[in-house]
Amino acid sequence: MSLLQISEPGGRPVRRTDRKRAAGIDLGTTNSLIATDVNGEVRTLADADSAHLLPSAVHYRADGATTVGAAAKAQAAADPANVIVSVKRALGKSLDELEDSGDYRQYRFDSECEPGSPAFVTAAGVRNPVEVSADILKTLVQRAEARTGEAVEGAVITVPAYFNDAQRQQTRHAAELAGIRVLRLLNEPTAAAVAYGLDTQEQGNIIVFDLGGGTFDVSLLSLRKGVFEVLATGGDTALGGDDFDKAVAGWLADQCGLGGMDSIAARDYPAMLQAANRAREALSEAEQAELSWNGSSFTLSAAEFAELAAPLVRRTMLACRRVLRDARMETGAIDNVLLVGGATRMPLIRRAVADYFGREPLQDIDPDRVVAIGAGIQAEVLAGNKPAGDFLLLDVNPLSLGIETMGELVEKIIHRNTSIPVSKSQEFTTFKDGQTAMALHVVQGERELVGECRSLARFSLRGIPPMVAGAAKVKVTFQVDADGLLSVSAEEASTGRKAEVQVKPSYGLDLDQVEQMLKDSHEHARADMSARALREARLEATRLMEAIGAALEVDGELLETAERAAIDQALHALRQAMAEENAARIEERTEQLNHASEGFAERRMNMTVGAALRGESIDAIDERTE
Amino acid sequence: MLSIADNYFSQFELPVGYDIDLDRLNGQFRELQTIVHPDRYAAAEDEQRLQAIKLSSYLNEAYETLKSPLRRAGYLLQMQGVDIEQVEQSDLDPELLFEQLRLRESLAELPKDESALERLEELHHATSAKLAQRQREFADFLAEASLGQARKLFHELQFLTKLQAEIEKAEDAIV
Numbered sequence: 161m162s163l164l165q166i167s168e169p170g171g172r173p174v175r176r177t178d179r180k181r182a183a184g185i186d187l188g189t190t191n192s193l194i195a196t197d198v199n200g201e202v203r204t205l206a207d208a209d210s211a212h213l214l215p216s217a218v219h220y221r222a223d224g225a226t227t228v229g230a231a232a233k234a235q236a237a238a239d240p241a242n243v244i245v246s247v248k249r250a251l252g253k254s255l256d257e258l259e260d261s262g263d264y265r266q267y268r269f270d271s272e273c274e275p276g277s278p279a280f281v282t283a284a285g286v287r288n289p290v291e292v293s294a295d296i297l298k299t300l301v302q303r304a305e306a307r308t309g310e311a312v313e314g315a316v317i318t319v320p321a322y323f324n325d326a327q328r329q330q331t332r333h334a335a336e337l338a339g340i341r342v343l344r345l346l347n348e349p350t351a352a353a354v355a356y357g358l359d360t361q362e363q364g365n366i367i368v369f370d371l372g373g374g375t376f377d378v379s380l381l382s383l384r385k386g387v388f389e390v391l392a393t394g395g396d397t398a399l400g401g402d403d404f405d406k407a408v409a410g411w412l413a414d415q416c417g418l419g420g421m422d423s424i425a426a427r428d429y430p431a432m433l434q435a436a437n438r439a440r441e442a443l444s445e446a447e448q449a450e451l452s453w454n455g456s457s458f459t460l461s462a463a464e465f466a467e468l469a470a471p472l473v474r475r476t477m478l479a480c481r482r483v484l485r486d487a488r489m490e491t492g493a494i495d496n497v498l499l500v501g502g503a504t505r506m507p508l509i510r511r512a513v514a515d516y517f518g519r520e521p522l523q524d525i526d527p528d529r530v531v532a533i534g535a536g537i538q539a540e541v542l543a544g545n546k547p548a549g550d551f552l553l554l555d556v557n558p559l560s561l562g563i564e565t566m567g568e569l570v571e572k573i574i575h576r577n578t579s580i581p582v583s584k585s586q587e588f589t590t591f592k593d594g595q596t597a598m599a600l601h602v603v604q605g606e607r608e609l610v611g612e613c614r615s616l617a618r619f620s621l622r623g624i625p626p627m628v629a630g631a632a633k634v635k636v637t638f639q640v641d642a643d644g645l646l647s648v649s650a651e652e653a654s655t656g657r658k659a660e661v662q663v664k665p666s667y668g669l670d671l672d673q674v675e676q677m678l679k680d681s682h683e684h685a686r687a688d689m690s691a692r693a694l695r696e697a698r699l700e701a702t703r704l705m706e707a708i709g710a711a712l713e714v715d716g717e718l719l720e721t722a723e724r725a726a727i728d729q730a731l732h733a734l735r736q737a738m739a740e741e742n743a744a745r746i747e748e749r750t751e752q753l754n755h756a757s758e759g760f761a762e763r764r765m766n767m768t769v770g771a772a773l774r775g776e777s778i779d780a781i782d783e784r785t786e
Numbered sequence: 787m788l789s790i791a792d793n794y795f796s797q798f799e800l801p802v803g804y805d806i807d808l809d810r811l812n813g814q815f816r817e818l819q820t821i822v823h824p825d826r827y828a829a830a831e832d833e834q835r836l837q838a839i840k841l842s843s844y845l846n847e848a849y850e851t852l853k854s855p856l857r858r859a860g861y862l863l864q865m866q867g868v869d870i871e872q873v874e875q876s877d878l879d880p881e882l883l884f885e886q887l888r889l890r891e892s893l894a895e896l897p898k899d900e901s902a903l904e905r906l907e908e909l910h911h912a913t914s915a916k917l918a919q920r921q922r923e924f925a926d927f928l929a930e931a932s933l934g935q936a937r938k939l940f941h942e943l944q945f946l947t948k949l950q951a952e953i954e955k956a957e958d959a960i961v
Contacts, residue, residue, distance in 0.1 A: 389816075485954065579850070581824065583843040639843065 181310040182343065182543035184351070184535025185300055185317045187293065187331065189248040190373035190400075191502075192216050193529055194300040195536030196308060197545070202536035204529040205307050213528060214303075217245045218295045220282035228299040237430060240266040242283045246374070247296075249397075250289040251334075252327035254278065293334035301340060314343040316539040318531050321347040321379050321393045343542040349379035350388055351534030352498045356522055358383060364495035365391075367483075369513055369521065371476065371503040374400035378479050380487050380494075389579070392486035394479045399472065401440075401503030407468040408436035408460065412451055415458045440465070444505050466508050473512045480516060486576070497521040502528045561638055564601035566591055567695040568610045573638050576606065585637040587653075594626040598634055602648055609691060621650045623657045690743065697746040701734055704750055708757055711764060718763050723756075730756040787822050788841050793865060794848040804862060804925035806852060815849040855917075856947045859924055859940050868937050877938050886945050889913075893952060900960060910953050917946045 183196040191213040195204045204212045211230065219232035220242050227235075236243040249263055255278035258264050270279040270286045279288040301312050317340075319331055328345055335342045346354075349368035353359060358366060363383060370377040377395040381388055409432045435451050439460050442449035448461045484491065497517050503509065504527045513521050525533060540546045562572040565588070573586050590598065598621045605613030624632045633653040651657060708727065712719075719727070730753040737749045791797040798814040800806060822841040851857045860870045893909065896902040920942055927936040 482958075485958075579846045581839045581843040582846050583840075584847075639839075 179545050180313040180543045181304075181308060182536075182539035182545060183301070183304050183312050183315045184346075184532050184537065184539045185297065185315050185335075185340075186348070186351075186529075186532035186535060187248065187296065187317055187319075187334075188216055188372065189246050189375055190216060191528070192296050192300060193532035194304050195529070195532040196304050196312070197536070197540055198308075202533050202540065204526075204532050204536075205303055207303055214296065214300060215245075216247065216296055217243055218247070218287075218292050219243045220280075220284035220287060222283040224284050226284060226295055228295055239283075241268060244280055244282070244287070244292045247289050247292040250278070251293065251330040252323075253289075290330050290334045290337060293331070294337035297335055297338035297340060301338060312340065314341040314539065314543050316343050316346050316351075316535040316542065318346050318348045318351045318535050320377060321349055321390050322377075343539055346535055346538055347379075347390065348377070348500070348531050349381055349390070349393075349498075351531045351538065352500050353381055353383065353388070353496075353534065354537050355525055355530045355534030356496070356498060358496060359388065365489065365493050367480070367494050367497045367517060368500055369476070369480070369497060369504065370395075370500035371509060372400050372501040373503070374398070374402050376400060376476055376479065378476070378483050380483050380489070391489070392483045394483040394486070396475060396479060399475055401501075401506075402433075403472050404440055404469055404503065404506065405433050405436040407472065408440055408451075408465065409433050411460065411464070411468055412436060412453055412458065416453055416456065440506070444507060462507075469506075469508055473508060476509070477512060477516055480513075491517050494519070498530070499523050499527045500530055559604045560606055561602065561604055561640070562613070563588075563636060564603060564610045567699045569695060570603055570605075570608055570610055570613055573636070574640060580640045583637060583639045585635050588634045588636060589630045590624065590627065590632045590634075591629055593629045595629070595632070596624050596626055597622045598624060598650075600636060600648070600650055602638075609695075621652065621657065623655065624652050625655055694741060694743040694746070697743040697750070698738060701738060701746050701750045701753075704753060705731060705734065708753070711757075711760070715760075715764050719760055723759060726756045727753070727760065787837060788818060788845075790844070794852050794861065797845075797848050798852065800852070802862070802865070804859065804921070804928050806858065808853070811849070811852055815845060818845055855921055856943055859921075859928075859936075859943055862928060863933070863937060863940055866931075866933055868933055870937065870940060873941060877941050879938075882942055882945070886949065889949055890952075893949075893956060896956065898960065903957065903960060906953055906957050906960075910950065910957075913946055913950045913953060917943065917950065920946065 181196065183194050184202070186193045186195075193204045193212055193214065195202050198205075206212045207214070207229070209230075214229045215233040217229065217233040217236060219227045219235050219239065221227070221239075222242075232243050233245070236245060244267070246263060249261070250258055253261075255269055255273070255275045258269070258278050264280075268281040270281050273279045273286070273288070277288060279286045280292070297317075301315070304312050315335065317331060317335055319328055323331070331345060332342050348370065349366075352368050352370070353366050358364060361383060366381040366383060368377075368379045368381065370379070375395070375397050376399040377393065379393045380391040382391050383389070409429070412432060412435065432453065435453060439449040439451045443460070443462055443465050446462075448459055449465075451458045451460060484494075494517050497513060497519060499510065499513065499521045504513075504521075504523075510521060510523065537546075560572045560576045561574040562570040563586075565571045571586065571588075573584050574582055588598070599618060600621060601610065601615065601618045603610055603613035603615055607613050621634060624634065634650055635653055636648065636650045639647045639649075708731065712727075716724070730749065734746070734749040734753050737745045740746075793802070795802045798811055798818075800810060800814070819842065822838055822845060824835060824838040824842055851861050863870050889909070896905055920939055924936055924939040924943065927933075927939060
């Protein structure tokens, strides 16, 4: 359940003491930054080479030495197994998840480690993702201490809004391992909004459009009287500036007559991507860019690039649309749009964002640095160097919670993006006569079939008094607290019997799964609908057949031979249809059976409950007469 | 921490009625949430924390109920003692059922690709307009205490809201 836990830990009490050196850290997938107060203004700090961005790469060398940043990244091609990159994606994941993701194919994992806490085998020894992250954090803090000449006493570290509990905990552990006191973990989009000073505004709806090197996040924040609320988040974990480079590289391959990307030799590919990247960046400033490859020279115009990039831009816009829809908001309700991530420097992205939201995005602050700056400002507040505002973040749960019902369908109880804490109850009923126990299976996800959501827990409710199908009322209550922890209880209304389960954080979903599940739900919505239709048709047919079977046993003598034969034939036809995967046919034959049994139903009805219920279908009558 | 009012409207110091000042609702909600949110009791005793969770959940529920036009309508009827769970046959006019059937069929018959988007958009607009109209009528019936009529309209609002969700789902499946 930890995935629900996107709440930002509550602000710690701020003691007014002497000025303390505090810093904001953006621990990114591709690059990391640190920001601190410089002469009264929070700024990111550069290294000795004037580079503000520290590549999130760590090289564990055979001589036992560790290098972090550009130097490590430069060794990635030569020593892939020992240069750990994109470690952020590994935080809070199990070994299976890392192996299945495909992101970490170049590494060897320690066979000794627990499946729940994988570690890389490097030339310098075994390192887990927390340790690798700690090495990056240490390098950043050392940079700050070297530049300011003071010890960093506390830091605000940013995390994606949808980071789960395990991911947040590991980020915190990495900081502790690096000897940093964590003042608070802050959501990245919130940090961006703080950097723009939007937290001091009376109110507003803010879109944070964050297109990094390899990931795309879009968040909708609502701000009112100092209260930040994450209304919705979305995006694509496999979309970033790199994909635009790949599109350009593909174009270049075409121009060279290489006939597409597949025919590029693997060793040529990195160089081709670099050429593509240079061209893409040049196009941020100019109307055209020159590329050369194997002695030939090519010109890529901004218009051609726009065409290559169009499918990618469209994907970002679809994610924006989805987030707005999740929050039930129109573009006109958006007051500010913030750009985060280096890839938002592309003019075509800025234009697309401005067109879609009907307003110019804020872009005064360097999109690579804005998150670190916001974190730095918040660190100043929490360290007591600046007065604290009335800062409270209200959160939402990012994935729907539901319960398995008959036919492996999911009955959603708490929909995604519902404000937490939240408590919701729903009544369920028994399916069979005399049913005394009920198994409840709690799942998380957007899909309509149980098998395609993530199982959270199973529990059973026993001691339901035997009643006719549909008479027992089982009230199931889901409670999600502000930390995102779920508890589920169930109670039978007439007897008050209770069962309860606490969902443990080990069930937390990882980011990729969330994304994948959302993506799947999106891609398979149609398949779901037809699968659901089939299950419902089967369920309905089963109900009717059982009802008629029971009725025949009791009142079979009411029937003429011909009527009985017609019902038997319809029953047979329906049974045959049940064996096939055709919902329409099952429905049609269910209807035929209904029709064949109408006269029978009417007679039973007249006999047992009188004319009051005339017009009801046979199964409904059956339930009431038993 | 917070005293629980008789109903959700007075909890947020709003007049009881279908037409609602959403800005005021938002403002009141956040003000109260700032007081009871569990983050404010991070260091408090378990009992107080539990109380904060309960109150904060209650506020979220109250807020979501009043914010949603459909849930607000149902809540107002329930405040008047109207049972909205049971649908009487007489609540549903044949014309209404027929129209809903027709709309659903036209939705189901649309192609499952981008060529349907324009039609979906039209359906969406038409349904929104209809919803808005029925909401106004609902507000009027409620104001003059014609509860039977209001209840009938509530069921129609349910149909329309569900239809709207299905149109959106169909759009999502395409884009």
